Amino acid sequence: MITVPAEVTADTLVGTVRRLVECESPSADRAAVARSAAAVAAIGGEILDRDPEWIVVDGVTHLRWRFGAETRVVVLAHHDTVWPLGTLGRIPFAVHDGILSGPGCFDMKAGLAMAFHAVAGLADRDGVTILVTGDEEIGSPRSRELIEDTARGARAVLVLEASADGGCLKLERKGVSLYELVVDGLAAHAGLEPERGVNATVELAHKVLAVASLADPAIGTSVTPTVAGSGSTTNTVPARASLWVDVRARTAGEQERVDAALRALEPVTPGAVLEVRGGINRPPLEATASASLFLRAQANAARLGQAPLDGVAVGGASDGNFTAGIGVPTLDGLGAVGGGAHAEHEHVVVAELAPRTRLLTALIHELAADEQGDS
Template sequence: MRQLRTEMVDRLAVLVASESAPGSLPHLESCADLLAGWGEEAMGRPAQRVVIDGLPHLLWPAARQRVLLLGHFDTVFPVGTTRSRPFQVRNGIATGPGVCDMKGGIVQMLTALRLIEDTSAVGLLLTCDEETGSGTSRPLIEREARRSGAVLVGEAATPDGSVKVARKGGSVYRLTVRGRAAHAGTEPHRGVNATVEVAHQVLTLRALDSAARTGTSVTPTLLSAGTTTNTVPERASVAVDVRAWTGAELDRVDRAIRGLVPVLPDATLAVEGGVNRYPMSPTLAQPLLEVAQRVAEQLGIPTLAGAHAAGASDGNFTAALGVPTLDGLGAVGGGAHTPEEYVELDRMPERTALLAGIVSQLSIMERVGSPAASSAP
């Protein structure tokens, strides 16, 4: 893998330059074309391009799928970001939009697959809508997970190199308030101020947050209201992001949000959204972590730890089905979704070798935790 480091960095530069903004079909299709070629080289078989609502997902299924590698090639950055912030390497650190989340992980996955002698028991799925909630790809992810013995997710490791054995679940809501418009200068009393009502709701939402006690966060985010500066707002809306370590907490907040009522007379309140991903349990990851730790020891990699991550991924979906899932097997880096996003290039060879070893182990196991896992491949 050390001999392939330069090639991996070159491929990462190409992949980052191939922008894949959410919902931008020409760019997603172009990036899919690039990855389809690399994936065919790595897997020894062509991709199935699964197009759902126009979005191109790439699938390499295995007839007897013992392990599924899962990733996404969309990023959160709008088209044109690479012009102002292109891929750069300084002192062994790569930066650029999507370099860590998760194009570095994709390069490592495809390179790891090239090291595996037999990929006939290995499936690979690369989706293009994870950053917007996996609305079209979720059924595909769940279908492929159900026919797999284990799922390995190529999202980034933690900055210290830990893999991810647990993730918070998440919910997304939009609260829409309807009031009544009026002239703000001459007849404000005739109106029902949607901005004031949504402010009441924001304060109520904050009271649902129990981050200090249970780790559950309820965060009002995107807010909009009004039309002109001299009109009592008729409409206002607020988006709400909820994260929790347990399904019970997500359900508690869900019930509370659906039970919200207007404070102002004659105002109305509508709630859209709900639970998007239930939490990823460490119980399902533990057997896979043990396999990963044995491989790491054989490769001379320092102690490999399992971390709990506050963010969600498509691994939440597969774990919710009861399929053993280990996340954070991608690049070592940080700063996802920010201009400071980075990857440690010197760690790409070891992480790629680690992934190749884990896949090789799982490929010869009848099930996770079987005796075959006790010896090196």
């Protein structure tokens, strides 16, 4: 039988979210991320009564709290946001009619606050690790290894990213790949002797169509040409062109199929040279990775007298993709209920903060128990 301490109050959670939101943390600004990490360390230290490990990788600051010698459950969050410095002056933290707003509140500083208070509510924290990274919004280039190393061998990873619409948990996430195709041609005067040039724009046009044809919407694979550029002046045959490509896929097999097809592309314009840069960034979080944890979450919600939980598949990726990719059961979307991630109407439903935190405490308790049968 699970015993969960009385839930933290909504007012306490709102106060913690406010402190986190009011320290701006745009991912690309390492000094801002370092300042945010200091604030997160102080806030988490107060709530958990323990200071974290500071882990700085290539100038990006991450934090980790470990309780006990063995990690059985990882509570995964990030403290960086997409919002540039100064946004808080234009869109300040506010609570009005039960709706909390402010830059980064939904994605994902409310989830971070919930993580701290959920773990603080445990009678026994042994086996629990909280990892808070500082570069999730830009693809986690300097935290991926840390995330995977922290999660490897754990029973479960619980990701405090915001919920999907209506409070749904995120049971599947597509894998993400990012490529840049670079075409080198040969410059020539466009009026005097265009035939002496090798037109990189023409070759790029062929590649745009070839890339787009690799998509398979029927099974959820998107291959999207995005940013393109070529040429230097209006009267010169362009000598260089480039194309960025965003790939999303539900399975690792589909990611690999598209990756192989892109790397197999050959120029069709005589004299052109093609280079394919980039590759697979995040593996998919497939349904098999979350299924057993979702059943546990549903059972705990019912035990706590909460509304039934639903789950959905989403296209966006998170750090949970990495942990699922190494074979660790992973459940995502356990954070705030609200909406507007990355948009100015970003918001959190205050009434959902305490119940969702109570659910998280119960789920962590059950998963971290020394003997799962005792839960």
